[in-house]
Amino acid sequence: MARSTFVYVTYIRTTPQRLWAALTTDTEFMKRYWFGVHCESGWTAGSPWKMLSDEGNILDSGEILESDPPQRLVIRWQHQKMPELKAEGDSRCTMELEPSGPAVKLTITHTIEREPSKFISAVSGGWPKIISNLKSLLETGATAMDEAYPK
Amino acid sequence: MTERHETDLLFKALADASRRKLLDLLQAHDGRTLNELCEHLAMTRQGVTQHLDVLEAANLVATVRRGREKLHFLNPVPLQEIYERWIAKFEKPRLKALAELKRKLEKANG
Numbered sequence: 369m370a371r372s373t374f375v376y377v378t379y380i381r382t383t384p385q386r387l388w389a390a391l392t393t394d395t396e397f398m399k400r401y402w403f404g405v406h407c408e409s410g411w412t413a414g415s416p417w418k419m420l421s422d423e424g425n426i427l428d429s430g431e432i433l434e435s436d437p438p439q440r441l442v443i444r445w446q447h448q449k450m451p452e453l454k455a456e457g458d459s460r461c462t463m464e465l466e467p468s469g470p471a472v473k474l475t476i477t478h479t480i481e482r483e484p485s486k487f488i489s490a491v492s493g494g495w496p497k498i499i500s501n502l503k504s505l506l507e508t509g510a511t512a513m514d515e516a517y518p519k
Numbered sequence: 520m521t522e523r524h525e526t527d528l529l530f531k532a533l534a535d536a537s538r539r540k541l542l543d544l545l546q547a548h549d550g551r552t553l554n555e556l557c558e559h560l561a562m563t564r565q566g567v568t569q570h571l572d573v574l575e576a577a578n579l580v581a582t583v584r585r586g587r588e589k590l591h592f593l594n595p596v597p598l599q600e601i602y603e604r605w606i607a608k609f610e611k612p613r614l615k616a617l618a619e620l621k622r623k624l625e626k627a628n629g
Contacts, residue, residue, distance in 0.1 A: 373550055375581040375592035379525075475581065496599035503600075512603040 370483035379471040382506045388438035401501040532577035545593035
């Protein structure tokens with residue numbers, strides 16, 4: 369079956385535990401690198417998962433398919449806000465954390481079983497900025513960008 | 520790996536026309552095998568493999584194993600870091616100056 373996939377890799381000088389918390393339970397930290405957005409979930413396999421805007425609107429939702437802290441997280445992820453993206457159905461986002469010398473290698477793979485995919489195109493613009501901000505915030509205590517789309 | 524070493528690898532990887540072409544090919548269509556990439560370059564298979572190794576060392580290409588195949592993906596994260604470090608920083612003063620000019624002109628009109 370045709371599929372659309374994006375893979376993002378970065379090396380962050382931190383510990384797997386800190387990075388795991390930054391991607392899951394530490395919502396205040398998440399808002400700082402994810403441009404005000406945060407995710408809510410129990411973070412165990414089978415838990416519902418949702419992503420919320422600054423104002424508390426649901427942007428995306430789904431469930432945790434696999435959770436092996438602090439190494440591997442798989443999310444069933446469906447967009448909720450824009451009808452044409454929602455209509456594309458479920459995508460799958462896999463986050464893998466591997467120690468690599470003094471750093472942690474973070475690999476994010478986002479896949480949907482269709483090609484082309486407007487959803488994957490839409491998220492592809494955001495992920496590099498979010499990941500770059502996450503790296504910068506964990507390593508230096510400051511984000512590289514304050515706004516996703518600077519004026 | 521130090522940050523400076525990573526930056527050197529990144530710019531060295533970009534300083535070659537064949538490697539930039541490989542990035543363009545992956546940008547147009549991600550998840551390609553070595554064979555698919557070889558079709559688009561007038562170069563030996565070994566040559567393409569070496570260029571892909573340099574791109575992978577610079578973290579510009581990520582590989583995923585699917586069965587017996589190795590698929591190559593463009594990893595745009597280091598390019599975003601170049602943008603923030605080497606472009607956004609330098610355009611900020613000019614954007615600020617333009618915003619200031621706009622404010623003054625609009626004030627003069629009003």
